[in-house]
Amino acid sequence: MHSHQVPQIGTVKVNTDAALFEHSNCFSFAMVARDHEGTMLEAASSCRPGSLHPELAEIIGIREALSWIKNKNWSSTVVESDCLGAIQAIRCSSINLSYLGRVVDECRKLLDDLESRNVSLKFVKRSANMVAHYLARYSSSIADRSWDREKVHPDLLHVLLDDLKE
Template sequence: MSLEEWTAEMLQHNRRNLINKVFMVAWAIWNNRIDTVWQQKGKEYVEIISSALHVLNNWESAQDKSFDISVGFITQEDGDVHWKSPQLGIVKVNTDATLFDESNHYNYVMVARYHEGAMMESISSCRSGSLNPEITEAIGIREALSWVKSKNWLGAVVETDCLNMVQAIRCSSVNLSYLGRVVDECKQLLVDIKSRNVTLKFVKRSANMIGHYLAIYSISIADRKWG
């Protein structure tokens, strides 16, 4: 069976989930081929597939208007569309991470704000390496939790717009991959600072814009601290 015949059969049987995965992975393979030919920096197949499915999952979550926040380790406290002020005395930390494939770098940022919205402190850090998006996001959350642990704040809410990582951290299953080890470190940090009223929360991208934009533009202001 040729690729064309195989694709036609899938379309005929309307196997939508499989079709979406096939074309997303095919798109990722094509992009990897371009990177390999023109930039000599192709990725391993496991990373290609993982990255493609991560992008697909985020896209499908964004399209799903009937998403029930009561399932998938998500609570009623999650899913804010706009940034909300924390309670008096509680610090809100927004974190995000991004990849810069062109320069083979990734970065993470953390922004801490008072209840009235004024910035207390922020950190931008850029590192060399080619990681998949999920690991990059997990590292950003880990660093944000570690940062909170080093402070003497009476309470904090750490917000991220990466739904997959919030679900993974709240899940009790064990993952022996490198991503799993980073997730386990996040879990342990939350245990370590639980008595200090620190929580991790999922929000929509629109509620995490300061972290998102700072992450995008931090390649030019890497390893900086404000506040």
């Protein structure tokens, strides 16, 4: 069984993940966009100050991925996360007045805004989210970054190629 599934032709897959770094009181998130051949279109990561609940960090990562997608001209996108709780919180219709709830509401609004562009959320196992996982962990040592297929960091290329071999 493949841990990495490529999307249908015409669909972009965006994997997102977050990481917490307690020693430096910060968290990071990353997103990786790939086409139906598994080719990386673009990747981005960011590290922010703050000590958050892991689920909140994941939801912030999803929100940032949705904002990122809003600025692209992709016609169909699947956003994948290995945090089931984050996906369920966004899909659930109950109103939550906590900070987590505000971020969830922002995700729902972005999804509504992107409805005509066929954007969906999907839960995947960690094994199917390794590139975003690696990038989120790697981001603690670098400032906000983005890469495109011409400027892939050698370490990231190694992880991308391993992911496709599975």
